[in-house]
Amino acid sequence: MNRSRWWTALIRYVLLVVVTVVAIFPTYWMATMAFKPKTEWTGAGGVIYWYPHNPTLENFRTLLAQNQVGKFFRANTASALPSIRNSLIVATLGTLFAFGVGVLAAYGLSRHDTSAQGHFPFYLPLVRLALLVIILMPFMLLGSRLAIVDKWYGIGGLILIGIMVDDRIGRLMARVYTRGPVGNLPFSILQLRMFPPIAIMIPIMVMWAAFAMVDTLHGLVLIYGVVTFAFVVWLMKSFFDEIPRELDEAAIVDGSSYWGAFFKVVLPLSKGGLAATALFVFILNWSDFLVALLLTNEKWTTIPVFLNRLVSAETGAQYGPKAALGLIALIPVLVFGIAIQRYLVRGLTFGAIKK
Amino acid sequence: MASIRLHNLRKTFGNVVAVHSLSLSIADGEFAALLGPSGCGKTTTMNMIAGLETPTAGDIFFGDKRVNDVPPDRRGVGFVFQNYAIFTHMTVAENIGFGLRVQRRPPDEIRREVHKVAELLDITHLLTTRAGKLSINDMQKVAIGRSMIMKPRIFLLDEPFSNLDASFRFYMRGELKRLQREIGQTMIYVTHDQVEAMSMADKIAVMDFGVLQQFGTPDEIYNTPANLFVANFIGSPSMNFVRCRYCQENGQGYLVQQEGPARLVLDARRRHLLAQRHRADDLVLGIRPEFIHASPTMSAAEPETAWPGRVVFLEPLGARTIVHVRVGADTLQVAAPADYRPALDAPQWLTLDPRFLHVFDAQSGLAIR
């Protein structure tokens, strides 16, 4: 028995080491690339440099310095510094925005909207979304005919009508589907994750262009907020669900207001969950490429977009500086990601699997 | 052969010693209980017997065969887990037939065997129910049935009744005893409930902190506890202990309470025993509440040995009343008749039955016999 244990342990370690090497090799390769001088970048000469033989910070200098970059990149003479700053600002503000909206909704779903408890049929919101689109369509067409859809009263009116219609549909569906869900939140938030983002981004771009929100901070933050707030809702709901309802009920019985119960009892108790969710959402925002690619062109370029420009701008392989930028992009996600390891599964499965 | 012998069995988890050089032998067909407070190593011992844990040192013999290296499924043991470990997603019939199914026995035979077992346990009406929906009581039966169908030579039960409600537990005790007698298997039974152990087992092994304290029949364990731990652990309400020292006066041997006025004349055998010891000034006198007689007046017969005390607390239990009496610094529990109701703080005179005295060495805790 002991002998077989010894063998299984050996096999386990061999397998694990192989898999781990595969898992970290790409990251390792990029990290070393960031410190290699130009002569070691490619194996074109038949020699592969497995580690930097002459480690240098030249790549970082090239990347961050404004003027020197121009020597290497014809199409892009900018330093990477603004894009790093932009990524930080946009990801942070996007996270805060998603939080402001998402935490409230999560608490509402967790505590007050009894119809959203328990068995929640995930496919129903699709019906709901389709109904909304069909019913609101004439109003929208009317609005565009009157050319008021870019005016504040046009938008406000449409949203007001939208809320009323949405509530009606919600109530109707709650009656039809007795097992059902459907409080006031349009659960389109979930299929938002299911559709290729570019499919939603096409009309968003159209509208953003009309409202002059392309390449602006608020335009980016708004869309980041929407894209990630679904995660905030599902994650925070799963955390709130773990706090016994009796606690806030007791606070209300003791004379606290509903807001008081929320801010003074429930939020402090879910500090860990809040932190984990915040980091998770920050990682998502930070990692985004598509939205920033479509909605920025100069001023608010984020790291991944800048990285992409470096790739597409230069036909000759400029591996080093790109690797340096990639490394910079990786550092916060690796640090935060490892910090919230425990919650990653919960986050990426929308709270469906708790560990 | 299905006798079990453990020889210097030892198990450590890191720095924690779970079982300390345990040696035991259980005869074929015997019903043995492993008794002890939680965390005393009894479940680890069971797991080692079943083969779920590998001993750090020592040997396990089934009959004459050393089974340390035999995998669990070849040992011919049945194991009922504390939480039953019922396969909740299967039906009762699939649960009971699982062992035969993994042996690829023909379905007909499995069905027959399952039915036989179910009848024995009186659960035929549940056979098609999903096991996850059963009551705790029925789960218990299914767990026993699932092991029983394999006709194990040795049956191991880990606290099988601790989750059951009281009346069903009482019923199952009887059932298990009957089954064991009918099938004649060797059975080892882990429990922390001394009443269960006393009422069912042929032999009881009392364990504490991984160390075997005493191994014997229920009578032996009850009447001649080997040390203070066993004496304290067995019996409800538990044994009274009074710290004493031995002294001799006028050719008589006395036990004198260390912190109080009480003294007790010893019989010749004990006097002899204690007189031989060179350290006899730190002893513990033990006596069960049943063997103390309390009365409001001093009995005239033995004025010397009646202990003066005062009532501090009354515990009427229905069949009898437990009177807590303070004598000096010690409080003794006395099992008095049901209608005995002295007032609080009333003086009492306690008479101890000298035949049921136990004397322990206070340092080592061992009984002096």
Next chain:
Amino acid sequence: MEQTLSTHSSPTSWRRAGQVAALWLGLRSPVHFARLLILPAQVLLLGIVVFPLITEVYISLTSWTPTRGANWWEAYKYWDWGKNYVILMQDGYFWRALGRTALIVAVAVPLEFLLGLGLAFLFLENFRFKGLFHTLLLTPMMVVPAVAGYMFFMLFQSTGPVNAILSALTGLNVQIPWLIHGRWAIVTVIIAEVWQWTPLMFLILLSGLLGIPEDQLRAATILGANFWQKFRYLMWPMLRPVAVIALVIRGMEAVKIFDTIFLMTGGGPARATESISIYMYKVAFKDIRWSYAAAAAIVILVVMTVIASYALRPLQAPAGEETT
């Protein structure tokens, strides 16, 4: 639940206003409080999901495109009764992109599942450095997808380290044209996808496996079940709900693949790695055919909706509770 406003015999208008305000600030009734909590989310979703969707449907029915000079709400001037959809149905590139995406999902997701399951089994028992291995294995899924695309772009150069490693292992001079040849390029995309997302499968499946009561497995061991039987009769039935969630969620995400491909191959060589997202991007931004891209998007949304209404069904029942 709902508290009705108590109308007094002579309520002053101020008082009445105060009560209404209190109701709307969620101070009085739990129903109104909940309404208030959810309102921002509702507004956001209407504004940034529902209305854009309507816009998208609207535009897709016209031949509007920004270069025509008109604002998008004037698209009705280019109304053409859904000609875009007719063209789309005959667009070979569209269908091929759809098929290619399906292929990537159909190969990558099961591969991730099997690898993740295998890895999860390695982590069932305790061993030294378990935590370290666990953390290291998770790193790929944290890597920014665009950066991952760039990493694989570097690794899979013809003179890059992957070919060098393969050469060293086989002793041959391996010169696989990973990113240059169409077939190989799609293999590279799948490798990148598997590399990045196997850890997620591993995590989900591990948490599922750890949820299986250990005593049930021990009981099966004593009853003589071998590893395969334990897997088949115990682990798999209990793991199934979790496995379904893992497959559905990963499938959902894999359909959207964009960043990695974009940085690795840009959809090329030729159109060999053009996923459905890349296809739409190209139509909208390379060809500047916005209304056509919108039509493609609507078709994708409908297809995904139909698939999702079946695929997401298993998610309704909470994990662990089976419906037989």
